[in-house]
Amino acid sequence: MVRIQHESTPNTTTWPSAAELAGAVGERELLRLLGLPRGRELEGELRTRSDAARGWYARYGRPFVATRKVEAQDLTATGVVLSDGSELRSARLAEGLRVARGHAVLVAAVSAGREVAAEVARAWAEGRPDEAYFLDRFAAAVTEELVRQASGAECRSASEAGETLLSPHSPGCGDFAIGDQHRLMALLGARPAGAERVALGPVELLPSGALDPPHSLLAALGVTRHALEPTTPEALCRACELDPCTFRRAPKPLAPRRLEATGSVRA
Numbered sequence: 001m002v003r004i005q006h007e008s009t010p011n012t013t014t015w016p017s018a019a020e021l022a023g024a025v026g027e028r029e030l031l032r033l034l035g036l037p038r039g040r041e042l043e044g045e046l047r048t049r050s051d052a053a054r055g056w057y058a059r060y061g062r063p064f065v066a067t068r069k070v071e072a073q074d075l076t077a078t079g080v081v082l083s084d085g086s087e088l089r090s091a092r093l094a095e096g097l098r099v100a101r102g103h104a105v106l107v108a109a110v111s112a113g114r115e116v117a118a119e120v121a122r123a124w125a126e127g128r129p130d131e132a133y134f135l136d137r138f139a140a141a142v143t144e145e146l147v148r149q150a151s152g153a154e155c156r157s158a159s160e161a162g163e164t165l166l167s168p169h170s171p172g173c174g175d176f177a178i179g180d181q182h183r184l185m186a187l188l189g190a191r192p193a194g195a196e197r198v199a200l201g202p203v204e205l206l207p208s209g210a211l212d213p214p215h216s217l218l219a220a221l222g223v224t225r226h227a228l229e230p231t232t233p234e235a236l237c238r239a240c241e242l243d244p245c246t247f248r249r250a251p252k253p254l255a256p257r258r259l260e261a262t263g264s265v266r267a
Contacts, residue, residue, distance in 0.1 A: 016149060018061035018113075022054050024149065025141045033137045033144075049130055053138035062113040063142065064201045065150045066188050069223065071104045072097060080105060080220075086183055088220055090176035093169045097222040100166055104223035106154060107187045108168070110146045110216070112139040114202045117213035136214075143215040151221065158223065166222035171209065176220075178209040184218040 016024075027042055030050060042050050074081040075098050079089040082105065096102070116139045123132035147168065155165045172178040185198050185205045193199035196207045204212045211218070 016063065016146075018063055019058040021063055021142055021145055021149070022058035022061065022138075025054065025138065025145050029141050029144065030138065033140050034134070045130075049134040050138070052131065053134040056119065056135060057112075057116060057138055057142060060115050060119070061139075061142065062115050062202070063146050064109070064111040064113060064203065065146065066109045066200055067150070067154060068107045068188055069104055070107060070187060072102065082187075084187075086187070088176075088180055088183060090169055090171075090174070090180070090220070092175055093220060093222065096166050096169075097224070100222060100224040101226045102166065102222040102224040104163075106158075106165060106221045106223055107184050108147075108150065108154075108219050108221065109184070109188055109200055109203055110143060110150060110219075111201070111203050111211075111213065112142040112146070112215040114213045116142075117215070120214075139215040143217055147217065147219070154221075162225050163223050164225075164227070166224065168219040168221045170217060170219045181205055181209045181211070181218055184220065 027050075028038060031038055031040060031042070034050075036046075040046075071083040072080050073083050073085075075094045076087075078091055078094070079087050080094045080097060081087045088105065093105075097105075116135065120132050120136045120139065123129070123135065151165060151168065158164060169176050171180040171184065182198070182205065185200055185203075188200050190198040190200040190205065193204055197204045197212075199205075202213065203216045206212060
């Protein structure tokens with residue numbers, strides 16, 4: 001079980017298992033990430049390929065999660081100043097904390113793992129494009145499910161201290177500066193890995209801010225002691241600032257939404 005670390009050291013875990021995670025990926029989510037209509041049935045060749053991807057990940061996948069809770073020292077107009085003096089440059093993250101009377105930030109890294117990325121590359125190189133594509137899309141679904149499960153588990157753990165988590169924000173999305181990928185990795189205890197890279201478990205951060213392997217993600221979630229109603233993946237998707245996005249679960253509203261003030265990621 002994933003646990004929030006209330007002290008300063010990051011928490012890494014192998015929870016959940018690859019088999020549990022693969023089994024939790026819903027067909028509707030997989031259809032969305034395959035770019036297929038939501039009402040379409042996975043049958044015939046589609047069923048064969050998707051089942052093969054699910055089976056491969058259940059057997060060989062190695063998901064990764066790391067988290068660290070850091071107290072917030074100040075909320076400015078441009079971001080969140082943390083207790084160690086570093087700043088996360090996202091006005092939206094700061095505003096969410098301000099509205100929800102938050103006091104800390106949970107920093108998280110998740111990854112579907114290097115093994116699946118290597119298998120996708122191998123399938124492409126060996127002329128198996130269908131296998132490569134379906135496994136790549138399944139890895140994307142795994143990453144989304146890993147964020148959902150890890151956030152829910154952290155939120156349940158935090159509830160023991162009367163806390164709950166706000167929605168996740170990632171560098172490079174909306175107003176969150178892509179350069180803050182480096183700040184989040186440092187907060188999680190990443191170490192130099194050569195060629196100007198830093199590494200945390202299987203995840204490496206390139207100088208550009210890109211993550212290796214694919215289907216890895218860094219995020220910051222506000223922490224509050226203020227009671228909030230749970231939200232849904234669809235509502236979080238509507239509020240996401242990544243534009244354009246071809247994988248939305250629901251249309252983006254014309255006016256900005258402040259989900260942080262009305263919903264948590266409790267699951």
